[in-house]
Amino acid sequence: MSSEVRVRFAPSPTGYLHIGGARTALFNWLFARHHNGKFVLRVEDTDKARNTEEAAAAIYDGLRWLELNWDEGPHAGGDFGPYFQSQRNEIYERALKKLRDAGHIFEDAGALRFRSPRERVIVDDIVCGKIDFDLSNEETHPDMTIRRPDGSWIFHFVNVVDDIEMKISHVIRGEDHLSNTPKHIELYRALDATPPQFAHIPLIMNRDGSKMSKRDQGASVAYYIERGFLPQAVRNYLCLLGWSPKDDREKIDIDEIVRLFELSKVHRNPATFDPDKLHWLNGEYARELSDSEFHERAVAALRAAGIKIDTYPNEYVRAALETCKGKINVFDELPAYAGFYFADEISYNPEGVAKNFTPENKPRLQAVRDAFAKIDNFTAAEIEATMKSVAKNLGVKVGAIVHPTRLAVTGSNAGPSLYHLLEVLGKEKVLARIDRAFATF
RNA sequence: GCCGCGUUCGUCUAGUGGUUAGGACACAGCCCUCUCAAGGCUGGUGCACGGGUUCGACUCCCGUACGCGGUGCCA
Secondary structure, three states: OOOOOEEEEOOOOOOOOEHHHHHHHHHHHHHHHHOOOEEEEOEOOOOOOOOHHHHHHHHHHHHHHOOOOOOEEOOOEOOOOOOEHHHOHHHHHHHHHHHHHOOOEEEEOOEEEEOOOOOEEEEEEOOOEEEEEEOOOOOOOOOOEEEOOOOOEOHHHHHHHHHHHOOOOEEEEEHHHHHHHHHHHHHHHHOOOOOOEEEEEOOEEOOOOOEOOOOOOOOEHHHHHHOOOOHHHHHHHHHOOOOOOOOOOOOOOHHHHHHHOOHHHOOOOOEEOOHHHHHHHHHHHHHOOOHHHHHHHHHHHHHHOOOOHHHOOHHHHHHHHHOOOOOOOOHHHHHHHHHHHHOOOOOOOHHHHHHHOOOOHHHHHHHHHHHHHOOOOOOHHHHHHHHHHHHHHHOOOHHHHHHHHHHHHHOOOOOOOHHHHHHHHOHHHHHHHHHHHHOOO
């Protein structure tokens, strides 16, 4: 039946996938999945046919990372290809001929223009509602160019032709296209085609209210991949920008979102991207990772940071990383958090030094060291019992010896559970590090 | 300039005529605790403004302001 839902994401291959584009793709994908329709990827490379594959790679990578798999398009095939505009010239020529034969085209300075019928056009948008555009004034709505003198095509034209040819039922795109839509509708009509349903989704803004642009940190999906965000978290967060499950849930399974998603519930107003909330949500997902999933990502993050974990025994690495699970939100925090496990030389946090490497603490740390030296079975349980008894003998709270010990061994004020971290490090290293710390105060 | 869209805590949002305007992130404090997280509790901040309509407006209508977008061969 012709009522099949077919949507498309039609990026320009610029060498990176914008986070707003990713969300547009996501909403298209959600809509397609919700309606058991098809999600098409089409590369709009009218201008730069040369390095298309290379420049499109970032788009593929981003979409795949977010698990927004396309049913038709590059590498997926389909009955409506080719899916690169640079390879669809004949189709555009045919459409142009049709317009020309019907008298819609005129030449101007070598370029071809489409003569507007000069009418009122009502855009019935699923998100924005019915909008009345008056295109009757040529001054304010000039006839659009569809082909440059050099023969290259203008976006508005090829975009419409492709959507017709590919039988796109719903055009879901950024709100920046809303004002262009009536012109597109004129083209559909001139081409004897029924316009698709339109849904213009709000743009994503920066904190300062400006449109997120290429230069802004975090504007590219690659940024999240590189920093070790979890795709399911980024995807979940993106869903929450302009759409809501309408209950108090923030963390929602993608299958549940597919089930609930409706375009008519998408907001009309732009949303500000909030890195803090994404950071939190990523932590929510990170905390529920299985041990092996956590381990895998942690290893990748440490390697990416140049930490030589491969020189350490597997069991050591595994035990070390287990003490970090649940403690970090994003994996790029891990090198700083767990680096002390994999370094011979550690540097001490200056604030911590001022606070903990005090004359008063020196004999306390010495007491800890002496007690540790006597432990045969250097396990977290033994270590904890030992530290508690040392504290008791010293007449101080256990915290008073915990802090200097942590600093001496890890260089930091914060980190994994001290008792467990000491066990992982092992008695030898622990004693050596404490001894070395004495040299600094 | 013209056209279009938008406006609930700092941010994301719930809310469609009568609510103590709810939740989340962030922030502050407290509890828990070997630190940090996590978790629990508490707190502050919000319906852009002005007119209507109505017994009654965050909610409907009209203006204003502000923001964003489009527009003359970028996608």
